[in-house]
Amino acid sequence: MRKIWNFHGGVHPNENKTQSNQLPILAMPTPKQLVLPLSQHIGKSAKAIVMAGDYVLKGQLIGCAQGFVSANIHAPSSGYVSELGQRTLPHQSALAGACIVIDTDGKDQWIGLTPVSDPASLSKPDLLNLIEAAGIIGMGGAGFPSVVKLQPKSDINTLIINAAECEPYITADDRLMREYADQIIIGIEILQQLIGQPICLIGVEDNKPEAIAALNDAIDQRLDQKTGQKSVQHRNIEVCPIPTKYPSGGEKQLIEILTGQQVPYKGIPADIGIVCHNVGTVKAIFDAIVLGQPLIKRITTVTGKAALNAGNYEVLIGTPVADLLNFAKVDLTQTSRLVMGGPMMGFTIQDTQTPLVKGSNCILAAADLELAPVADHHSCIRCGQCEVACPVDLLPQQLFWFAKAEEFDKAQDHNLSDCIECGACAWVCPSQIPLVQYYRYAKGRVKSINSEAHLAELARQRFETREQRLVDEKLAKEEKRKLRAAAAAASQAAKRTANPTLEDPIAAALARVNKKKQEQLTAAAPKSPEQEYKELKTAAAITRTKLKKTSTALANAKALEHEQTASLQHTVDQLTVKAEAAQAQLKAYEAKLGLDPEKEKTLQITVAKTNAAVRKLEKSLTTAADPQTLEKDIITAKTAHQIATQALAKYQDSATVVPVPVPAPAQES
Amino acid sequence: MQTLYLAVVMLALLAVIFGAILGFAAIRFKVDGDPIVDQIDNLLPQTQCGQCGHPGCRPYAEAIASGEAINRCPPGGETTIKALADLLDVEAIPLDAEHGSEAIRTIAYIREDECIGCTKCIQACPVDAILGAAKQMHTVIIDECTGCDLCVEPCPVDCIDMIPVDVTPISWHWQQPEHLIATSMLPHNHGTPDHA
Ligand code: SF4
Ligand code: SF4
Ligand code: SF4
Ligand code: SF4
Numbered sequence: 132m133r134k135i136w137n138f139h140g141g142v143h144p145n146e147n148k149t150q151s152n153q154l155p156i157l158a159m160p161t162p163k164q165l166v167l168p169l170s171q172h173i174g175k176s177a178k179a180i181v182m183a184g185d186y187v188l189k190g191q192l193i194g195c196a197q198g199f200v201s202a203n204i205h206a207p208s209s210g211y212v213s214e215l216g217q218r219t220l221p222h223q224s225a226l227a228g229a230c231i232v233i234d235t236d237g238k239d240q241w242i243g244l245t246p247v248s249d250p251a252s253l254s255k256p257d258l259l260n261l262i263e264a265a266g267i268i269g270m271g272g273a274g275f276p277s278v279v280k281l282q283p284k285s286d287i288n289t290l291i292i293n294a295a296e297c298e299p300y301i302t303a304d305d306r307l308m309r310e311y312a313d314q315i316i317i318g319i320e321i322l323q324q325l326i327g328q329p330i331c332l333i334g335v336e337d338n339k340p341e342a343i344a345a346l347n348d349a350i351d352q353r354l355d356q357k358t359g360q361k362s363v364q365h366r367n368i369e370v371c372p373i374p375t376k377y378p379s380g381g382e383k384q385l386i387e388i389l390t391g392q393q394v395p396y397k398g399i400p401a402d403i404g405i406v407c408h409n410v411g412t413v414k415a416i417f418d419a420i421v422l423g424q425p426l427i428k429r430i431t432t433v434t435g436k437a438a439l440n441a442g443n444y445e446v447l448i449g450t451p452v453a454d455l456l457n458f459a460k461v462d463l464t465q466t467s468r469l470v471m472g473g474p475m476m477g478f479t480i481q482d483t484q485t486p487l488v489k490g491s492n493c494i495l496a497a498a499d500l501e502l503a504p505v506a507d508h509h510s511c512i513r514c515g516q517c518e519v520a521c522p523v524d525l526l527p528q529q530l531f532w533f534a535k536a537e538e539f540d541k542a543q544d545h546n547l548s549d550c551i552e553c554g555a556c557a558w559v560c561p562s563q564i565p566l567v568q569y570y571r572y573a574k575g576r577v578k579s580i581n582s583e584a585h586l587a588e589l590a591r592q593r594f595e596t597r598e599q600r601l602v603d604e605k606l607a608k609e610e611k612r613k614l615r616a617a618a619a620a621a622s623q624a625a626k627r628t629a630n631p632t633l634e635d636p637i638a639a640a641l642a643r644v645n646k647k648k649q650e651q652l653t654a655a656a657p658k659s660p661e662q663e664y665k666e667l668k669t670a671a672a673i674t675r676t677k678l679k680k681t682s683t684a685l686a687n688a689k690a691l692e693h694e695q696t697a698s699l700q701h702t703v704d705q706l707t708v709k710a711e712a713a714q715a716q717l718k719a720y721e722a723k724l725g726l727d728p729e730k731e732k733t734l735q736i737t738v739a740k741t742n743a744a745v746r747k748l749e750k751s752l753t754t755a756a757d758p759q760t761l762e763k764d765i766i767t768a769k770t771a772h773q774i775a776t777q778a779l780a781k782y783q784d785s786a787t788v789v790p791v792p793v794p795a796p797a798q799e800s
Numbered sequence: 801m802q803t804l805y806l807a808v809v810m811l812a813l814l815a816v817i818f819g820a821i822l823g824f825a826a827i828r829f830k831v832d833g834d835p836i837v838d839q840i841d842n843l844l845p846q847t848q849c850g851q852c853g854h855p856g857c858r859p860y861a862e863a864i865a866s867g868e869a870i871n872r873c874p875p876g877g878e879t880t881i882k883a884l885a886d887l888l889d890v891e892a893i894p895l896d897a898e899h900g901s902e903a904i905r906t907i908a909y910i911r912e913d914e915c916i917g918c919t920k921c922i923q924a925c926p927v928d929a930i931l932g933a934a935k936q937m938h939t940v941i942i943d944e945c946t947g948c949d950l951c952v953e954p955c956p957v958d959c960i961d962m963i964p965v966d967v968t969p970i971s972w973h974w975q976q977p978e979h980l981i982a983t984s985m986l987p988h989n990h991g992t993p994d995h996a
């Protein structure tokens with residue numbers, strides 16, 4: 132047995148795991164629609180490489196990683212891409228973001244896969260490429276692209292597999308280990324091969340004896356079938372049961388428990404020769420290499436008192452929460468709160484159409500009073516319990532005061548950024564202060580203050596370069612002018628001495644200019660109608676804008692009873708006349724060309740209206756009681772739409788003079 | 801007598817030596833510019849909008865350094881005033897309403913098919929955030945626009961709008977929870993804290 136260390140603090144919330152870990156994992160049927168956010172990971176969001184209407188196969192690449200820290204996205208089932216649009220994201224903000232929506236066709240047809248039965252035969256770069264191509268990210272929730280962590284800059288002596296699953300209610304990893312232990316061990320071997328055969332410690336909380344047994348069995352069997360004895364590599368994988376305590380699954384906490392070492396301040400585990408991966412990630416890596424399948428599915432726990440069939444489900448990435456809840460027989464009328472993730476670190480979701488993503492490990496449908504109600508909280512009584520509970524050894528109480536007083540620099544000095552938002556402090560707080568929310572607020576503010584400062588610095592640099600440029604330009608102009616004047620004077624003087632009868636140079640220059648102007652006027656090429664139309668339009672727009680601006684100035688002057696009111700009024704009157712004239716000229720020209728922007732607009736509106744009518748009717752067709760009459764209506768509407776489209780096309784054919792779109796008609800003020 | 805001469809000579813010598821050292825230090829460790837102006841300028845938002853009555857943030861920083869009030873920058877708002885007050889060790893005062901009020905951040909957007917390519921907005925933009933050339937369509941580089949509003953007025957066809965900056969999942973963050981109260985405590989705690 133390996134020595135197990137402890138970490139400071141931690142709490143023991145009720146585990147609530149038996150509700151969901153009794154039954155085997157059940158694969159959920161393919162839902163009608165899949166919604167795939169382009170950003171499911173930390174880093175740059177992927178770029179969609181399909182368009183609405185495209186047919187995609189299961190496993191086909193549809194979103195391409197952008198840059199080093201990013202991840203690919205694949206179609207989880209076959210069907211048509213129906214939309215690239217904005218959908219509610221599974222994010223604390225509940226904001227909408229860019230998603231690819233796929234209407235599945237139920238065929239679940241795979242794209243061609245290339246499984247590799249013997250991963251040991253692959254070279255390191257090949258393995259890395261496969262893992263990167265499969266779009267694998269940390270499945271524990273943080274969502275950091277795995278391939279980045281598999282290329283550490285320093286030597287790695289320990290690979291830690293995070294299978295603690297310390298958060299109450301969640302049992303996805305538990306079931307995964309019980310049912311796929313052999314695949315997990317092969318996945319671990321692949322990881323060891325990649326980072327130089329370090330020893331591997333699998334950290335599992337001791338409340339999962341079945342999972343621990345399954346893993347140990349898998350290790351033993353793996354040895355038997357090969358040579359019948361333990362090879363060096365297999366002796367190097369060890370399952371380490373650890374005491375159940377929240378948050379033992381925090382990366383830095385687990386490292387301390389298993390090795391007794393602490394990750395240095397502002398450092399990463401690789402600095403002390405350790406790399407940590409989630410057990411779900413290991414399974415995904417097995418799928419990617421040995422089965423050749425990209426990351427398109429995951430295990431998600433559905434639990435809580437409102438879930439009739441609580442358990443673990445294999446879901447396709449992009450499945451709307453509503454479909455999963457439906458499949459697990461969740462009674463939404465009983466649900467007081469729907470939480471994505473666990474009760475300690477999860478967040479409430481309102482929109483059940485929110486999709487499940489690569490990192491969604493749990494949906495908690497909590498009934499009334501199952502979770503502590505959101506209560507009004509009290510003043511801090513400085514009891515210090517939060518400090519005892521904090522696994523990072525911070526001073527939560529101090530951080531709370533600083534966040535509340537918006538003293539963000541002091542919060543930073545007290546290592547706000549090291550807070551892992553585990554919620555242990557809030558859980559013990561007798562005053563029920565939502566401490567974590569304060570820290571998240573403070574962290575968010577710090578982030579935006581920093582990014583603003585960065586942008587301001589860039590703006591300042593651009594401002595200063597511009598000022599310098601303006602000064603330089605002015606000086607250069609002045610210099611040129613002087614040189615030119617000197618040269619002109621010299622040549623004049625020379626001419627004069629050569630020919631004293633020369634006429635006055637200024638008069639001569641003026642005459643030249645006049646002559647040139649005359650020539651230009653007579654020789655001016657006839658303008659093309661497009662050009663002339665555009666010029667007229669610009670002239671109309673300019674006078675209109677001038678009028679608008681002066682009118683505003685007039686209104687302001689009137690309000691302030693300024694002395695300029697009278698003169699402004701005069702200008703406005705003049706401008707009104709001018710603007711009308713310009714508009715009239717434009718109209719006349721349009722008439723001459725046979726153009727009529729208003730007519731075009733009306734035509735366009737009719738087209739859009741009839742189109743909308745058709746759509747609406749088609750939509751109601753699915754729910755209509757009397758489809759026959761509706762279908763007739765649809766045909767009528769479609770004909771109307773066709774007629775309108777033809778009319779617009781006809782008009783556009785006859786008026787080909789101006790290809791540029793017409794500016795919005797004037798709103799004279 | 802000799803001691804006296806010696807003392808005078810020694811003192812004179814020392815004076816010369818220290819003078820030389822000081823003179824050298826003055827040249828060697830010369831401070832460029834006015835550091836207090838730099839420090840103030842660093843706290844200003846660099847929107848360069850001129851609402852403070854100066855042609856940019858740096859001129860206002862210079863004015864503050866020579867005694868002007870610190871509450872004239874609306875884009876910076878209370879945060880900037882507080883930071884300035886901390887730096888200069890004066891009292892934080894509310895924003896001077898005469899120079900404008902704190903508003904949500906906006907950026908400029910050019911309705912491109914109406915742009916006539918007059919370049920007037922480029923000339924007005926203090927931070928080179930507009931891209932375009934004579935008789936060509938112009939556009940705003942949204943990452944570089946500070947939202948100063950200075951390009952709107954010069955546009956002869958009025959095709960520039962100031963639109964509010966959208967909140968994205970990246971820029972979004974939690975708000976501070978509501979204020980603490982001191983009544984109605986509910987029993988909770990479903991386990992024991994660990995006192996390891
Ligand atoms: S949320 Fe942060 S401050 Fe509170 S216990 Fe966890 S790490 Fe410590
Ligand atoms: S546990 Fe709550 S009440 Fe006690 S010191 Fe911490 S914040 Fe204050
Ligand atoms: S008001 Fe505008 S120009 Fe003046 S300091 Fe503030 S941002 Fe800079
Ligand atoms: S684009 Fe307009 S609003 Fe933006 S910084 Fe330039 S002048 Fe100011």
